[in-house]
Amino acid sequence: MKTLVWVEHDGQAVKDATLSAVTAASKLGEVHLLVAGENVGGVAEAAAKIAGVDKVHVADGAPFAHALAENVAPLVAGLMESHDAFVAPATTTGKNIAPRVAALLDVMQLSDILSVEGPDTFTRPIYAGNAIATVKTSDAKLVVTVRGTAFEKAAAEGGSGTIEAVGGGADAGVSSFVGAEIAQSSRPELTSAKIIVSGGRALGSSDEFHKLIDPLADKLGAGVGASRAAVDAGYAPNDYQVGQTGKIVAPEVYVAVGISGAIQHLAGMKDSKVIVAINKDEDAPIFQVADLGLVGDLFKVVPELTKKL
Amino acid sequence: MKVIVPVKRVLDYNVKPRVKADGSGVDLANVKMSMNPFDEIAVEEAIRLKEKGVATEIVAVSIGVAKAQDTLRTALAMGADRAILVTAETEVEPLAVAKILKAIVDEETPQLVILGKQAIDDDANQTGQMLAALTGWAQGTFASKVEVEGDTAKVTREVDGGLETVSLKLPAIVTTDLRLNEPRYATLPNIMKAKSKPLANKTPADYGVDIAPRLTIVSVAEPAKRQAGAKVADVDELVMKLKAMGVAK
Ligand SMILES: Cc1cc2nc3c(=O)[nH]c(=O)nc-3n(C[C@H](O)[C@H](O)[C@H](O)COP(=O)(O)OP(=O)(O)OC[C@H]3O[C@@H](n4cnc5c(N)ncnc54)[C@H](O)[C@@H]3O)c2cc1C
Ligand SMILES: Nc1ncnc2c1ncn2[C@@H]1O[C@H](COP(=O)(O)O)[C@@H](O)[C@H]1O
Numbered sequence: 001m002k003t004l005v006w007v008e009h010d011g012q013a014v015k016d017a018t019l020s021a022v023t024a025a026s027k028l029g030e031v032h033l034l035v036a037g038e039n040v041g042g043v044a045e046a047a048a049k050i051a052g053v054d055k056v057h058v059a060d061g062a063p064f065a066h067a068l069a070e071n072v073a074p075l076v077a078g079l080m081e082s083h084d085a086f087v088a089p090a091t092t093t094g095k096n097i098a099p100r101v102a103a104l105l106d107v108m109q110l111s112d113i114l115s116v117e118g119p120d121t122f123t124r125p126i127y128a129g130n131a132i133a134t135v136k137t138s139d140a141k142l143v144v145t146v147r148g149t150a151f152e153k154a155a156a157e158g159g160s161g162t163i164e165a166v167g168g169g170a171d172a173g174v175s176s177f178v179g180a181e182i183a184q185s186s187r188p189e190l191t192s193a194k195i196i197v198s199g200g201r202a203l204g205s206s207d208e209f210h211k212l213i214d215p216l217a218d219k220l221g222a223g224v225g226a227s228r229a230a231v232d233a234g235y236a237p238n239d240y241q242v243g244q245t246g247k248i249v250a251p252e253v254y255v256a257v258g259i260s261g262a263i264q265h266l267a268g269m270k271d272s273k274v275i276v277a278i279n280k281d282e283d284a285p286i287f288q289v290a291d292l293g294l295v296g297d298l299f300k301v302v303p304e305l306t307k308k309l
Numbered sequence: 310m311k312v313i314v315p316v317k318r319v320l321d322y323n324v325k326p327r328v329k330a331d332g333s334g335v336d337l338a339n340v341k342m343s344m345n346p347f348d349e350i351a352v353e354e355a356i357r358l359k360e361k362g363v364a365t366e367i368v369a370v371s372i373g374v375a376k377a378q379d380t381l382r383t384a385l386a387m388g389a390d391r392a393i394l395v396t397a398e399t400e401v402e403p404l405a406v407a408k409i410l411k412a413i414v415d416e417e418t419p420q421l422v423i424l425g426k427q428a429i430d431d432d433a434n435q436t437g438q439m440l441a442a443l444t445g446w447a448q449g450t451f452a453s454k455v456e457v458e459g460d461t462a463k464v465t466r467e468v469d470g471g472l473e474t475v476s477l478k479l480p481a482i483v484t485t486d487l488r489l490n491e492p493r494y495a496t497l498p499n500i501m502k503a504k505s506k507p508l509a510n511k512t513p514a515d516y517g518v519d520i521a522p523r524l525t526i527v528s529v530a531e532p533a534k535r536q537a538g539a540k541v542a543d544v545d546e547l548v549m550k551l552k553a554m555g556v557a558k
Contacts, residue, residue, distance in 0.1 A: 010470075068475070069438065070447055092468040096450050099403070099435035103442035108404045108523035111433050121527065126432055127326035131335050134527040174481075175447035178463065178474040191469075195556065220557065228487060238453065238467045238488060245347075245427060245487065247469070253556050263325060270535060274554065276547070282540075291538035294547050304544045309557045 001029030001119060004057070004079055006088035006097065009035065009043045016192045017089035019050065019153035024146040025087040026052050026154070027116040032083060033057065033161065036072055038065035044163050051154050053161035061169045066177035067093050073100035075169055080105055085142035090248075094145050107139035114150040128244040128267035148191055149250035149271055183237060190242070193223030195253045198242055198269070201229035202258025202280075202298055209235040212298065213257060216306045225249065225269075227259045243268035258298045261286030278302065310420035310479075312355040312364045314389065315410055316348040316371050318380040319430040332528045335430075344380045347425025349387075349492040350485040354423055354455060356388040357490065363457045366390050368417060372401050372409055378508065385503035386495030392508040397520055403431070405513070405520040407439035412516035414444060419480060421462065426451050426484040437484035447477035453488040 003025040008015040018033075025031045031052050035044045036059040044058040057079060063071040076097070080086055086101055088094030090112045102109040113122040114132065121136045122144065190196060197217040203209040209230065217224045226236035228243060242249055244267035254272035259265060261277070261284055269275070270289050277290035280297050287293045294301060320326060321341040329336045344352075358364035369384035371377040372395040381392035395409055414422060424437040441448035449455070449464030453472065456463045462477045467486045477483075495503070513520045541547045551557045 066473075066475075069441070069450075073442060092451060092466075095434050096438065096448070099438035100442040100448065102435070103404060103407060103439035106404070108402050109433070109435050110524070111435060125532070126529070127320065127335055127430055128432065129532055130326040131328045131529050132532050133529045136525045136527050137523060138525070139523050172445075172447075174445075174478045175449075176476045178476050180468075180471065180473040182470040182472075232488065237471060238486075239469060239471050241487075244429070244432070253551075253554075264322070274556075275535075275538075276551075287540070288537045289535045292547060292550055293538070293540040294544070295540060296543075301544055305547065308544060308548045309551070 001084045002082070003028050003031055003085040003087050004076070004083040005031060005033050006086070006094055007033050007035045007043065007047050008089050008091050008093055009037065009040065011037055011040065012042065014043060014046050014050070014156070016153060017091050017148045019156060020148040020151040021087050021089040021146045022050055022052060022154040023151040024113065024116060024144070025085065028085050028119060028142070030054050034059065034076065034079065036064040036067065036075060038062055048161040048163055049157050049159050051158040053159045056161045056163045057166050058163060059166040059169050063169050063171040067097065068175050068177065069097045069100045070172040070175045071169070072097050073104055074172070075166070076101045077104040079166065080141060085144065088145050090145040090147050098143055098145050102143040105141050105143065107141050107143055108137060109143040109145065110135060110137060111145050112147045113144050114147055128263050129270070130263060147248055149248055183239060187217065188221070188223040190223045190225055190240070190247050190249055193249070193251050195220045195222035196225050196249055196251045197222045197255045197257065198225035198227065198259060199230055199236065199257050200227040200259030201233065203230060203235055206235045212302045216255070216302055219306050219309045227265050256286050257302060259286055260284050261289065310364055311366045311368065311417060312358060313368050313370060313414065313417060313419040313422045314348070314351045314355050314384065315406070315422070315424050315436070316352065316369055316380050316384050317345040317425070317428045318342050318371060318373050318377040319345045319428055322346055322429055328529055328531045332530060334526065334529050342376070344383050345425050345428050347427060347485050350487070350489050351423040351425055352384050352387050352389060353490045353492040354485060358457065359388070368393065368419070370395070370410065370413055372397060372406050374398060381508060382503050383495060385506045386500040387493060391506055393511060394508060395511045395513060397513055401520050402522050402524060403433045403435040404439055404523065405518060406436050407443055408518045409513055409516050410440050411443040412518060421479065421481060421483060423483045423485065426486055437482050441482040444482070447481040449475055449477050449481060450484045451486040452483050453486050455483055455489070
């Protein structure tokens with residue numbers, strides 16, 4: 001089987017999510033990559049070095065500059081004439097593009113796969129991960145998105161794929177990019193951080209969130225996450241949200257501060273290796289999944305913890 | 310302009326899903342079902358567009374069992390003008406839902422279709438994008454802000470790194486994210502009024518759509534259970550344990 005993996009990048013570097021998708025694809029067959037963007041020669045060269053990659057297709061041009069699904073999906077659908085599976089990381093970019101490709105190909109997508117059980121069979125979470133379905137497709141072509149935490153990352157170096165330019169590519173003329181507010185942070189990215197400190201509604205304000213969570217995260221070299229309630233209340237930006245409908249993380253250590261542990265939040269972090277919970281309510285559901293639970297008032301406990309670490 | 314809002318009847322988000330003992334799926338017998346939360350946000354957004362004088366008519370659509378009528382009545386009570394129920398006794402996959410919606414779009418010619426970004430049962434996150442592919446329209450997925458100006462919609466999207474804004478030529482597809490708005494509750498008088506709003510009954514065959522599934526569920530299992538660990542007495546013990554794990558120096 002020949003696969004085509006969507007390369008997630010920021011115009012400069014290949015993003016880690018790509019590497020998990022490559023691992024998933026390699027379980028299906030030959031790994032081809034697609035780098036789409038504008039002035040992405042450098043990205044293509046980096047992508048060709050990923051271990052196990054046969055070929056990198058590069059679509060370089062203005063219509064692909066911001067990965068608009070309207071322009072990218074027809075490109076992918078065209079390339080799928082000579083590939084059997086389109087594999088995208090389950091990032092917001094992958095989730096935006098892959099179903100549009102699937103419908104163009106008239107196939108049902110398999111979202112957020114956790115494992116490859118066979119050439120047409122996969123496992124995937126449903127109901128916020130409260131159930132795991134084993135699903136078999138009868139479609140001739142595959143379109144899957146890959147949950148990054150469920151697959152090892154392929155080595156970023158060691159491969160020697162050939163690079164091939166993809167011709168053409170038009171602007172569909174129905175959408176355009178206006179702008180982006182992408183947060184710049186010196187902290188590790190949530191989906192690849194080894195340690196994450198997340199704050200919940202209990203923090204009470206944006207000020208307290210940053211006053212308490214940031215120094216603890218800095219002490220631990222951790223990424224910072226949040227519950228939906230904290231994001232909705234404006235204590236933290238939307239890209240901090242961990243959960244069923246936010247980011248899925250599985251760090252070595254996840255510290256939940258003032259988070260109750262609703263199923264939608266657990267869906268995003270319960271595969272963390274070690275879960276630490278700080279909550280003043282000893283019956284909070286978060287303690288049912290926590291390896292280390294501390295019952296206490298976070299406004300007292302967190303500064304003390306930060307100091308003693 | 311007309312706005313179509315597809316709403317799905319799903320297991321209420323407050324209910325803990327239970328996997329059936331025979332591994333065939335999740336038990337939906339005698340549990341509370343509700344409108345998919347993202348679809349409530351979609352209905353609310355459509356109503357706000359109507360209140361601003363941008364939208365003139367809101368049509369709610371649901372594809373599912375006869376009981377999905379309740380979900381449509383909720384949409385009508387919130388403020389939708391009329392509803393279309395496409396009855397199907399088996400679960401309809403996103404691709405087939407998108408095909409039915411495409412046929413309805415062809416008939417109704419809306420300027421905007423607002424869907425949820427994800428149904429919280431199948432967690433597919435596909436239908437809006439698929440409908441966009443079938444119509445050839447622009448898509449503004451994971452929207453946290455929608456501004457309609459003339460024949461374009463400016464949509465702010467929640468993306469992994471923060472926020473992104475795109476401009477879409479109308480007609481277009483929008484899917485909602487959590488921060489788009491806070492849906493209103495239907496008031497009792499409006500619930501009463503909704504009972505007499507028009508609701509059309511259709512079947513997939515009326516739209517010539519084959520809903521035979523492409524995917525077979527081989528089995529459904531519970532995820533590996535996590536063992537709850539110990540509680541620590543105080544910060545000192547927590548620090549000690551974290552150090553023993555090599556997390557802190
Ligand atoms: C469609 C949908 C999607 C959702 N998606 C997500 C998602 O992706 N991610 C997500 O997180 N949620 C999601 N949710 C929301 C989820 O259901 C919960 O509402 C949310 O996770 C609660 O956030 P919280 O734990 O911060 O707040 P709360 O549930 O209010 O919990 C606050 C906790 O802080 C504790 N506390 C209070 N004061 C103190 C103190 N001084 N010291 C210590 N502890 C204290 C309390 O005991 C309580 O346990 C979603 C909901 C819906 C409907
Ligand atoms: N059976 C259905 N009836 C009506 N709308 C649906 C149905 N299935 C999906 N949708 C819409 O598509 C969105 C995304 O669903 P999904 O792709 O299944 O995650 C939902 O939030 C609804 O707006």
